[in-house]
Amino acid sequence: MTVPVRPAGSKPSAATGRLACLDVVAVAVEMVRRLAQEKSRHGMVNLAELNKILDSFADSHCEFAHAIASQPAKCAAANVAAAHAAEEGERASSQTGFGPLSGRRDMFHRLMVRPFEVLLDGQTPAFPREFLPNFFKVLDAGSTGWKSKTESACRTVLQALAIDHGHQLEWEVFYSDIRTRHIMIHSLRQFVSFLETPSGQWMWENALFGPNPNGRRPNNAQCQQLYDALCASWRALEMEMAARNDSR
Numbered sequence: 387m388t389v390p391v392r393p394a395g396s397k398p399s400a401a402t403g404r405l406a407c408l409d410v411v412a413v414a415v416e417m418v419r420r421l422a423q424e425k426s427r428h429g430m431v432n433l434a435e436l437n438k439i440l441d442s443f444a445d446s447h448c449e450f451a452h453a454i455a456s457q458p459a460k461c462a463a464a465n466v467a468a469a470h471a472a473e474e475g476e477r478a479s480s481q482t483g484f485g486p487l488s489g490r491r492d493m494f495h496r497l498m499v500r501p502f503e504v505l506l507d508g509q510t511p512a513f514p515r516e517f518l519p520n521f522f523k524v525l526d527a528g529s530t531g532w533k534s535k536t537e538s539a540c541r542t543v544l545q546a547l548a549i550d551h552g553h554q555l556e557w558e559v560f561y562s563d564i565r566t567r568h569i570m571i572h573s574l575r576q577f578v579s580f581l582e583t584p585s586g587q588w589m590w591e592n593a594l595f596g597p598n599p600n601g602r603r604p605n606n607a608q609c610q611q612l613y614d615a616l617c618a619s620w621r622a623l624e625m626e627m628a629a630r631n632d633s634r
Contacts, residue, residue: 493540512608578617594612
């Protein structure tokens with residue numbers, strides 16, 4: 387085995403540094419690299435020495451063991467911070483309009499939260515916002531075949547509305563547009579149909595009921611209210627569109 391040599395003073399890539407849960411990988415790489423260089427002869431490490439290096443990772447007092455022990459807390463803290471940042475971004479954009487273009491990347495998630503938005507409000511919300519990431523896991527799993535088309539349709543509507551409203555464009559204008567309501571009907575129909583399949587039911591049970599970064603889980607009543615709101619919104623929008631067509 388030829389020992390790879392890292393240039394003096396170099397550090398792990400910035401991409402690795404941005405992912406807190408990959409810190410342990412960086413520790414392992416550096417530990418193997420250092421030990422391999424110490425055991426190398428003319429740039430080579432024999433198999434016996436390599437096995438000793440690998441066995442050293444089982445030592446509870448080694449650097450790698452300490453990194454493994456501390457990493458869950460770091461990952462949980464990073465996930466909580468990311469969830470809080472996303473929530474604050476959603477609140478800010480809903481209060482001040484759409485904001486910059488970069489803030490519209492999650493328009494699909496916002497569209498699909500609209501049907502049960504009322505459950506998120508209040509001092510004791512029926513479905514706390516901290517469980518939204520659980521819902522998004524189910525949603526993303528059930529929308530792989532049509533999410534990109536829905537996002538494209540939303541961007542088209544937003545662009546048309548921006549021509550009329552400019553920087554004053556607000557989410558309510560987008561939600562109330564007849565084109566958006568058609569998009570929402572289609573999306574809810576697709577998603578509810580997915581939830582009625584075996585794979586959809588599996589995702590609902592395993593992702594929605596799973597623990598969030600704080601270790602808390604939504605209960606049966608909260609999840610049932612979420613499902614009922616999705617179905618009721620779909621039926622209401624279908625009836626609304628049928629009434630519009632009948633009145634023509």
